[in-house]
Amino acid sequence: MSGTAITILIIGLGLIAWLSARARALRLAHAGRASPPSAPSPAPEARPRGPLLHSLPSYHGWYAAIWVAVPALLFLTVWTSLMPGLVTDRVLQDPAAATLPQDAFSRGAILSEGRAIAQGKAAAAFDPRSNAFVEPYREAQRFYSIGGGVIALLLAFAGGAYAFTRIRPDFRARTRVERLVMLGLLIASLIAIITTVGIVASLLWESIRFFSLVNPVDFLFGTKWSPQSAALGYGNENAFGAVPLFWGTIFIGAIIAMAVAIPLGLMSAIYLTQYARPAARKWLKPILEVLAGVPTVVYGYFAALTIAPAMRDFAVSIGISSASSESALAAGLVMGVMIIPFVSSMADDSISSVPQAMRDGSLAMGATTSETIRQVLLPAALPGVVGGVLLAVSRAIGETMIVVMAAGLAANLTLNPFASVTTVTTQIVQLLTGDQEFDSAKTLAAFALGLVLFIVTLLLNIVALQVVKRYREAYE
Amino acid sequence: MTEQTTPSAPPKMAARHVNVFYGDKQAIRDVSIEIDNDHVIAFIGPSGCGKSTFLRTLNRMNDTVAGARVEGDITLDGENIYDPSMDVVQLRARVGMVFQKPNPFPKSIYDNIAYGPRIHGLANSKADLDVIVESALRRAGLWDEVKDRLKDSGTALSGGQQQRLCIGRAIAVEPEVILMDEPCSALDPIATAKIEELIHELRGRYAIAIVTHNMQQAARVSQRTAFFHLGTLVEYGVTSEIFTNPREDRTKDYITGRYG
Ligand SMILES: Nc1ncnc2c1ncn2[C@@H]1O[C@H](COP(=O)(O)OP(=O)(O)O)[C@@H](O)[C@H]1O
Ligand SMILES: [Mg+2]
Numbered sequence: 001m002s003g004t005a006i007t008i009l010i011i012g013l014g015l016i017a018w019l020s021a022r023a024r025a026l027r028l029a030h031a032g033r034a035s036p037p038s039a040p041s042p043a044p045e046a047r048p049r050g051p052l053l054h055s056l057p058s059y060h061g062w063y064a065a066i067w068v069a070v071p072a073l074l075f076l077t078v079w080t081s082l083m084p085g086l087v088t089d090r091v092l093q094d095p096a097a098a099t100l101p102q103d104a105f106s107r108g109a110i111l112s113e114g115r116a117i118a119q120g121k122a123a124a125a126f127d128p129r130s131n132a133f134v135e136p137y138r139e140a141q142r143f144y145s146i147g148g149g150v151i152a153l154l155l156a157f158a159g160g161a162y163a164f165t166r167i168r169p170d171f172r173a174r175t176r177v178e179r180l181v182m183l184g185l186l187i188a189s190l191i192a193i194i195t196t197v198g199i200v201a202s203l204l205w206e207s208i209r210f211f212s213l214v215n216p217v218d219f220l221f222g223t224k225w226s227p228q229s230a231a232l233g234y235g236n237e238n239a240f241g242a243v244p245l246f247w248g249t250i251f252i253g254a255i256i257a258m259a260v261a262i263p264l265g266l267m268s269a270i271y272l273t274q275y276a277r278p279a280a281r282k283w284l285k286p287i288l289e290v291l292a293g294v295p296t297v298v299y300g301y302f303a304a305l306t307i308a309p310a311m312r313d314f315a316v317s318i319g320i321s322s323a324s325s326e327s328a329l330a331a332g333l334v335m336g337v338m339i340i341p342f343v344s345s346m347a348d349d350s351i352s353s354v355p356q357a358m359r360d361g362s363l364a365m366g367a368t369t370s371e372t373i374r375q376v377l378l379p380a381a382l383p384g385v386v387g388g389v390l391l392a393v394s395r396a397i398g399e400t401m402i403v404v405m406a407a408g409l410a411a412n413l414t415l416n417p418f419a420s421v422t423t424v425t426t427q428i429v430q431l432l433t434g435d436q437e438f439d440s441a442k443t444l445a446a447f448a449l450g451l452v453l454f455i456v457t458l459l460l461n462i463v464a465l466q467v468v469k470r471y472r473e474a475y476e
Numbered sequence: 477m478t479e480q481t482t483p484s485a486p487p488k489m490a491a492r493h494v495n496v497f498y499g500d501k502q503a504i505r506d507v508s509i510e511i512d513n514d515h516v517i518a519f520i521g522p523s524g525c526g527k528s529t530f531l532r533t534l535n536r537m538n539d540t541v542a543g544a545r546v547e548g549d550i551t552l553d554g555e556n557i558y559d560p561s562m563d564v565v566q567l568r569a570r571v572g573m574v575f576q577k578p579n580p581f582p583k584s585i586y587d588n589i590a591y592g593p594r595i596h597g598l599a600n601s602k603a604d605l606d607v608i609v610e611s612a613l614r615r616a617g618l619w620d621e622v623k624d625r626l627k628d629s630g631t632a633l634s635g636g637q638q639q640r641l642c643i644g645r646a647i648a649v650e651p652e653v654i655l656m657d658e659p660c661s662a663l664d665p666i667a668t669a670k671i672e673e674l675i676h677e678l679r680g681r682y683a684i685a686i687v688t689h690n691m692q693q694a695a696r697v698s699q700r701t702a703f704f705h706l707g708t709l710v711e712y713g714v715t716s717e718i719f720t721n722p723r724e725d726r727t728k729d730y731i732t733g734r735y736g
Contacts, residue, residue: 278542357579361642363540365592365649366569375591380582 003080006149007073010156014069017160021064024167025057055174063166063173066180067159072152079148087115090140096132203454206447213441214240219448225411225422227431227442240445242452244411248328248421252407253396256332256417257339261396262389264336265343270373272344273351285348292341296401303334303406315418322419326408329417335402339392346391350384350471351377383471390464394457400425424449486554487512488683489534489571489653494548496529496538503529506548507709509702511653516675516684518698518715520691522730525704527687528576531655534685535571536564552653569596572646574656578638580630580645585622588630588641589613592649608648616644617674636667643674647682654678656686660693672697691731695719703727 029052053060088111091097100107114133116122118141125131167173211219222241230239268288272281308330315323354377362372378385408420409430431446487510496504503526511517511534519527529538536557538544550557557567569592580588589609592598599605609626613619618640622633630641639659646654656675660668675697678684688694694701694715701718703711703726711718711727722728 355579357575357577358581360537360540360575361579361581361645362591364535364537364568364573364575365595365645366565366567367591367595368565371595375595376581 002145003076006076006152010069010072010076010152013072013153013156013160014065017068017163018061018065021164021167022057022061024164025053025055025060025173028167028169029053029057053169054172059173059177060167060171062177064160064163066177067163068156069159071159072156075155076148076152079152083144083148086144087137087140090143091133091136094133094136096136099129099132200454203447203451206444207451209439210441210444210448213444214448219445220452223413225427227427227445230441240441242424242449244413245422245424245427245449246452247413248407248411249397249423249425251415251417251421252328252332252335252403252423253399254393256329257336257396258389258393260333260336261339261343261392265340265392266347266385268340268344269347269351270378273348274369274373274377288341288344291338292345294338296338296399297405299334299338300401300405303330303402307334308406311418320416320418322416324408324410324418324420326406326420327418328407328421331403331407332417334406335396335399338399338402339396342395343388343392346388347381347385350381350388350468353384354380383467387464387466387468387471390460390467394460394464397423398425398453398457400429404429424453428453486551488553490549490551491530491534492549492551494530494533494546494550496526496533496547497545498529498541499543503707504533505707507704509709509712511683511685513683514680515699516679516686516697517700517702518694519685519687519702519704520689520694520730521704521710523689526707527704528657530704531573531657531685531687534653534655535568535573537568537573539564569649570651571653571655572649572651574639574642574646574654574659576658577662578635578642580633580638580641582629582631584627585613585630585633585641586626588645589648591645596649598649612644612648615647615678616640617670617677618644634667636663636670639663639667639671640674643671643678647678651682653683653685656684658687658689661689668693691719691733703730705730 091111091114100110110127110130111133113122113125113127113130115137117125117130117134118137125134218237219240219242221243222238223243224238224241225244226239268284272285272288276284304326308325308327311327311330311333312323312325315327358376358380359372362376363369367375403423403426407423407426409422409426410420411422411427412419414421428446428449431443431449437443489511490509492508494504494507495502507530509517519531521527532538533546533550534557538546546558552567552570556562557571581591583591586609589612590599590605593605593608599608610619610623613622618637621637622628622641630638633641639662643654643656643659660671663671672693675684675686686694686697688697698715701713701715702709703718703722703724705726711722711724713723718727719731722731
């Protein structure tokens with residue numbers, strides 16, 4: 001019996017359990033009303049008072065359905081993941097296993113060929129020795145899948161029976177279902193957290209492996225980045241100095257992009273909150289926010305195909321001969337534009353949350369609107385704006401597509417915005433694409449870079465949220 | 477011609493046949509009143525009757541409310557303040573305002589007071605500004621409490637101190653009229669007493685109009701009282717007369733606590 005069929009069967013059983021538990025609960029409720037404990041009263045207006053149900057019948061239904069389906073399905077999930085191991089163990093107990101060669105590689109090849117034929121994924125054996133294992137595999141598979149199916153069905157019936165014995169008028173099915181729903185929600189949120197922890201752990205693990213090959217000090221403070229030379233066997237020293245990458249990231253994400261995004265974002269927020277009429281605001285704000293939804297790869301095209309050549313031509317026209325067609329400036333400018341809606345919406349929030357009383361106070365002193373903005377609103381909104389900018393920086397330095405397409409790969413340590421620079425994210429992409437051995441220093445370097453990026457953005461986010469939070473408290 | 481009861485000099489501010497609308501809704505109907513230097517005038521009336529609205533027409537703060545519209549004449553020293561040639565920024569420097577809830581700027585005590593003098597260019601030097609700040613704080617009765625911590629934030633003061641800071645901020649630009657909209661409603665009795673004392677001291681030097689929902693306060697601080705009801709000015713006169721011998725039944729009902 002296949003896993004899918006069993007699953008459908010169990011869900012069907014759950015449905016039946018729902019219907020019949022509900023019906024049973026309904027019957028109990030009717031019985032309680034129809035035959036009051038004492039003799040039938042002659043007075044028709046004396047309402048019969050029986051034991052009413054504590055919970056609605058459908059809650060009894062859900063309770064039974066959960067007991068039927070959940071344990072059985074959980075068991076099936078675990079069973080499915082254990083089965084391949086169990087099957088192989090059983091095959092190895094077959095007399096044919098004695099004939100297997102000793103070396104692990106050909107053993108594995110023969111066994112998996114046998115399994116593939118047994119499962120119908122391969123037509124014929126490449127290695128004739130595999131044929132001996134087809135039948136044992138079939139037999140073991142059949143054994144465990146039937147066994148698993150039977151156990152799952154037994155669990156379903158046992159769960160159902162347990163739930164049924166508990167259906168009584170005073171049984172608090174509603175409370176139980178509520179508790180199970182809560183448990184389900186808790187598990188759902190834990191999954192996200194556990195996944196994050198897992199990602200961090202793997203990042204850490206691979207980084208530790210990298211740092212056993214390359215000195216962390218060389219990595220963090222070295223100024224020469226040429227992982228290719230390490231891959232070609234020139235040794236790991238002086239090949240993994242990440243400073244040019246860090247600089248490129250800061251240059252593009254925190255300097256050039258912010259030089260665009262902070263003034264433009266702030267000014268558009270000021271316009272929207274202070275000057276725009278409500279009708280204009282109603283249109284402009286969503287349009288600005290749509291910008292935030294444009295896929296970054298589209299910005300990447302724009303940067304690479306439009307802005308970068310224009311920047312190069314411009315640089316050449318003002319006499320900078322070293323200008324490259326991939327420049328920090330092109331990537332930074334486009335990234336800045338991408339970040340504008342983000343800065344603008346954070347600034348908008350913090351300016352709007354400055355109490356109206358501040359604004360009135362300043363206007364009543366005879367200040368103009370722009371004086372009020374400069375001297376009262378912006379200083380009061382500053383912490384919120386700073387928090388927003390920090391969040392924007394953390395987004396910008398983690399941004400990948402634009403820099404991959406427009407910033408280039410050359411690890412230059414330069415202040416020249418027309419030169420090609422590279423960033424942490426670009427290099428991670430570069431290190432991990434193509435055929436790579438997964439234990440060379442070159443590949444592992446990607447994880448170390450990822451770890452640095454992760455730590456920096458995490459810190460930025462924590463600081464930013466702290467700043468924003470403290471600011472919010474000040475006005476509550 | 478009948479004898480004028482008002483002095484021969486024109487009043488500091490005069491409102492004639494003023495109507496105020498919020499969109500289609502009329503909040504003030506045909507109000508005429510005069511405000512002068514030699515007395516404090518109190519605006520009283522049940523909440524929602526238009527006291528704040530009327531007060532805000534006097535320094536054109538209603539301009540900042542979308543949809544608000546003012547009809548009629550309001551003059552300051554005989555000049556129509558709604559005339560297109562009137563500079564609103566100048567007007568508000570001459571007609572200062574103190575709000576219901578203390579609203580010091582999130583700046584130092586010094587900078588709060590210096591705010592107006594700075595934007596209006598009243599001081600030529602730091603020393604000038606120091607003098608202005610000190611005298612404003614003294615007149616606001618706050619100097620002794622804050623002279624050692626002028627650099628502290630204005631928002632760190634107590635509510636009553638904050639409100640006196642706001643009064644100091646308003647008088648630092650040497651206004652001619654001060655409008656106060658329920659300046660004590662967020663304060664405790666002791667802080668309220670201090671503000672009332674301050675109003676006594678400021679009287680005569682500035683024309684003062686104060687909105688209050690507190691009858692005793694109106695009786696204590698004002699020499700003239702105007703009673704508003706449903707957007708109209710029901711009765712206007714000398715405070716002691718309004719409180720002891722009101723001409724209108726509505727005034728009497730309100731003062732004796734029948735409603736409001
Ligand atoms: N910004 C506004 N927009 C529309 N209506 C307003 C606005 N401000 C006040 N009103 C209305 O005008 C009337 C007078 O309000 P207000 O002057 O605040 O009264 P008071 O200060 O006497 O309590 C009320 O009915 C109020 O609802
Ligand atoms: Mg009011």
